[in-house]
Amino acid sequence: MRLNERAISAILYEARVSFLPTAGASHITENKMLSLSSSAALARALSLPIDDRLKELLALRSEQLGGEIAGLARFVVVEPGDTLEALEAELGFSILGDPELVLGPEWVADHGHVLEAVWLLTDDGFAHVAWLPRLEGMDPELIEFCTTHASEHA
Numbered sequence: 001m002r003l004n005e006r007a008i009s010a011i012l013y014e015a016r017v018s019f020l021p022t023a024g025a026s027h028i029t030e031n032k033m034l035s036l037s038s039s040a041a042l043a044r045a046l047s048l049p050i051d052d053r054l055k056e057l058l059a060l061r062s063e064q065l066g067g068e069i070a071g072l073a074r075f076v077v078v079e080p081g082d083t084l085e086a087l088e089a090e091l092g093f094s095i096l097g098d099p100e101l102v103l104g105p106e107w108v109a110d111h112g113h114v115l116e117a118v119w120l121l122t123d124d125g126f127a128h129v130a131w132l133p134r135l136e137g138m139d140p141e142l143i144e145f146c147t148t149h150a151s152e153h154a
Contacts, residue, residue, distance in 0.1 A: 032079040032080075032081065032082065033076060033077065033078055033079055033082045033086060033087070033090055034048075034050075034075075034076065034077040034079070035074065035075075035076050035090055036058075036069070036074065036075040036076070036077070037069070037070060037074050038068070038069060038070040039062055039067060039068045039069055039070065042058060042059075042062055042069060042075065045058070045077070046058065046059065050077065050133075051113065051114070051133060053111075053113050053114070054077070054113070054114050054131060054133060057111065057114065057116065057131070058075060058077075058131070061073070061075070061129065071126070072125070072126060072127065073126065073127040073128070073129055074126075074127070074128050074129070075129050075131065076090055076091065076128070076129065076130045076131065077131045077133075078130060078131065078132045078133070078138070078139075078142070079133075079135075080133075080135050080136060080137025080138050081137055082138075082139065083139050083142075084096055084139050084141050084142045084145075087130060087139075087142065091119070091128050091130070093119075093121070095119075095145065096141070096142075096145055104119075104149065105117045105118055105119050105146075105149055106118050106119060106120050106127075107149075107151045108146050108147075108149040108150045108151055109150065109151065110146075110147065110150040112134075113133065113134055114131055114132060114133045114134060115131070115132040115134070115143070115146040115147065115150065116129060116130075116131055116132075117129070117130045117132070117146050117149070130146075132146055
């Protein structure tokens, strides 16, 4: 029996193991964190059981970027159980560690149900965007960090 990519993805998502589709556009980390680097990956993520309000924000940000996020942004959706260390590993930089090495966000928007933190690390404007839903089981240190840096209530 051959399973298609969607079936394999669903099985791996439930098992909380790494998933790297052949296109390399998205993956689900060991802690269920979603990492989205293309609009195709975003479209697949929008079919997952995540909050409808978060889906609307993800779609809005994609639309604001012209409909394709590849080369412009990477969206990381943090899930309950994901740790600060896991987010830092996924982003590839420290957000709370040594003050000499920490890269603070450009801005954090508090949407009430989710925090949206944005880092611009290069002059080309590429954005790393972390979405932190306000759900039970979220890393309290990470929520506190983002709440402290929140620049607006959307």
